[in-house]
Amino acid sequence: xxxxxxxxxxxxxVMLLLALNSGHVSANxxxxxxxxxxxxxxGYFISSNNNVFGKSSSNNGSLGLTEVxxxxxxxxxxxxxxxxxxxxxxxxxxxxEAQIDFALLDWTFHNTGxxxxxxxxxxxxxxxxxxxxxxxxxxxxPSILLPHGIYFERLRNLYLSADGAxxxxxxxxxxxxxxxxxxxxxxxxxxKELEVAFFSFDAPGTLKPKDAYLTKLEYxxxxxxxxxxxxxxxxxxxxxxxxxxxxNDGDISINLFILSAQQNIDKFTxxxxxxxxxxxxxxxGVFMPxxxxxxxxxxxxxxYRLPHNLQISLRYDVSYLNKDDKDGDMYSALTGRPxxxxxxxxxxxxxxxxxxxxxxxxxxxxxxDGTSVLSHADNPDANTSNKNWDLFVLQLSYRF
Amino acid sequence: MIDKLINKKILTILLLFFIHKxxxxxxxxxxxxPNVQTTSLSLNQLRHIFFMRVQEWPDGTPIKVYVLNDNNxxxxxxxxxxxxxxxxxxxxxxxxxxxxxxxxxxxxxxNELDMIKIISASQxxxxxxxKTIINGSSQGIFNVLFIDVE
Numbered sequence: 302x303x304x305x306x307x308x309x310x311x312x313x314x315v316m317l318l319l320a321l322n323s324g325h326v327s328a329n330x331x332x333x334x335x336x337x338x339x340x341x342x343x344g345y346f347i348s349s350n351n352n353v354f355g356k357s358s359s360n361n362g363s364l365g366l367t368e369v370x371x372x373x374x375x376x377x378x379x380x381x382x383x384x385x386x387x388x389x390x391x392x393x394x395x396x397x398e399a400q401i402d403f404a405l406l407d408w409t410f411h412n413t414g415x416x417x418x419x420x421x422x423x424x425x426x427x428x429x430x431x432x433x434x435x436x437x438x439x440x441x442x443p444s445i446l447l448p449h450g451i452y453f454e455r456l457r458n459l460y461l462s463a464d465g466a467x468x469x470x471x472x473x474x475x476x477x478x479x480x481x482x483x484x485x486x487x488x489x490x491x492x493k494e495l496e497v498a499f500f501s502f503d504a505p506g507t508l509k510p511k512d513a514y515l516t517k518l519e520y521x522x523x524x525x526x527x528x529x530x531x532x533x534x535x536x537x538x539x540x541x542x543x544x545x546x547x548x549n550d551g552d553i554s555i556n557l558f559i560l561s562a563q564q565n566i567d568k569f570t571x572x573x574x575x576x577x578x579x580x581x582x583x584x585x586g587v588f589m590p591x592x593x594x595x596x597x598x599x600x601x602x603x604x605y606r607l608p609h610n611l612q613i614s615l616r617y618d619v620s621y622l623n624k625d626d627k628d629g630d631m632y633s634a635l636t637g638r639p640x641x642x643x644x645x646x647x648x649x650x651x652x653x654x655x656x657x658x659x660x661x662x663x664x665x666x667x668x669x670d671g672t673s674v675l676s677h678a679d680n681p682d683a684n685t686s687n688k689n690w691d692l693f694v695l696q697l698s699y700r701f
Numbered sequence: 702m703i704d705k706l707i708n709k710k711i712l713t714i715l716l717l718f719f720i721h722k723x724x725x726x727x728x729x730x731x732x733x734x735p736n737v738q739t740t741s742l743s744l745n746q747l748r749h750i751f752f753m754r755v756q757e758w759p760d761g762t763p764i765k766v767y768v769l770n771d772n773n774x775x776x777x778x779x780x781x782x783x784x785x786x787x788x789x790x791x792x793x794x795x796x797x798x799x800x801x802x803x804x805x806x807x808x809x810x811x812n813e814l815d816m817i818k819i820i821s822a823s824q825x826x827x828x829x830x831x832k833t834i835i836n837g838s839s840q841g842i843f844n845v846l847f848i849d850v851e
Binding site for chain 1: 745746748749754755756757763765770771772785786787789790791793796797799800801802803804805806809
């Protein structure tokens with residue numbers, strides 16, 4: 302009954318005879334390439350103490366993370382595409398705003414199948430590590446909270462996207478695909494949280510991002526089982542002093558490398574990323590002598606896929622503001638803040654359930670030592686923070 | 702009248718068949734719209750099309766890529782056996798394309814019948830269907846092109 306009925310075999314046309322009404326024939330046009338996608342995400346946070354995205358340490362916890370994104374893209378010519386995404390994000394007291402996440406023109410000036418090369422112009426996502434380019438899209442994250450020390454929440458706006466240009470190059474080979482991206486641009490402006498992170502108080506002048514240069518080289522095996530990436534970022538900021546200021550006009554230059562690796566073996570995925578970051582501070586005057594602290598962070602995560610679209614994850618996530626001051630002794634002496642504000646060590650157990658392509662439920666437990674990644678906005682007094690704490694997070698996400 | 706009854710029966714059996722078919726029996730063939738001039742693709746070419754890196758057939762017709770849901774057994778089978786990539790790689794590529802503005806994603810269809818229907822009615826469409834094809838009557842004939850993968 303269900304035999305293969307192949308008519309006109311030489312013509313390679315097979316007639317599928319189905320007991321259905323035939324569909325309507327429609328003509329293709331440029332508008333056929335129009336696509337609309339988006340996501341909605343709601344998180345719930347409850348912690349023993351210390352606040353994450355709102356008053357999570359209160360008895361009722363916090364519904365402090367709401368993310369909505371919608372994007373449209375069209376490719377009227379095979380070489381030319383346009384894409385735009387708007388996001389709304391409420392994240393505790395840290396942000397509550399809608400912004401244009403990317404808006405770009407993409408010109409693939411060379412495409413021979415195995416090789417693509419092109420340029421993107423406009424507001425472009427910053428290629429940093431495995432996850433930054435889609436950091437707000439919950440389905441692409443490895444957990445509810447991104448690894449703290451690689452995707453600093455407090456540096457979010459600096460990392461998010463930049464207005465400028467990106468050159469890209471893809472090469473397919475017999476062992477897999479190589480992808481190179483080189484970006485230059487001006488990062489987004491709103492970096493109040495970063496200012497507090499740097500100065501330990503709200504300095505009277507203004508800290509502004511100047512420019513950013515980013516490079517990411519990624520390799521992915523043909524099957525997708527192995528991925529490797531090396532990211533390099535050079536970010537420059539300037540401080541404009543106010544009329545009555547303890548500081549002079551100063552410069553901050555951030556140089557960072559991230560090494561990313563992932564291996565999939567059957568139902569098991571192992572992912573790790575390592576960050577080395579030098580933050581060079583200069584010309585601020587006697588109250589902030591020139592310095593070049595080096596931050597170090599890494600995480601290692603194992604995921605295991607269970608039946609019924611369930612996945613269980615285990616992660617160890619570490620970040621030190623200064624790798625030569627891991628315990629925070631020096632940090633505490635200089636800033637008067639507790640030692641544990643100089644680092645974070647987070648052990649995470651997570652469970653993900655994806656009943657369909659469109660829906661995802663996640664639960665996550667964090668056992669934490671240290672507070673370096675906590676936002677000032679949600680934790681105004683660093684001295685009342687607790688060294689050892691834990692956090693439970695639930696998240697419901699929808700995509701289309 | 703008898704024709705109609707027979708047709709209904711065929712449809713019912715057919716649908717049950719698609720729902721209950723054990724995955725071991727599935728084998729995906731690459732199918733394309735009847736207007737497509739290409740009859741064979743290399744594995745690399747096929748990958749580039751499903752990775753959304755190539756937008757045109759050699760004759761300049763825009764390519765429209767159709768797939769089934771990530772959890773669909775035929776989709777998994779097509780991804781692993783025909784493309785030689787894990788389904789999660791496809792999802793990752795498409796999500797990165799869409800949510801970083803660097804590309805597009807295929808149109809996701811609900812079932813294999815929709816796939817056949819839509820590809821037969823569109824121009825430049827490409828997708829996949831299981832090898833076992835249906836012996837039916839004259840009501841609704843869908844022409845699709847079978848593409849060899851070398």
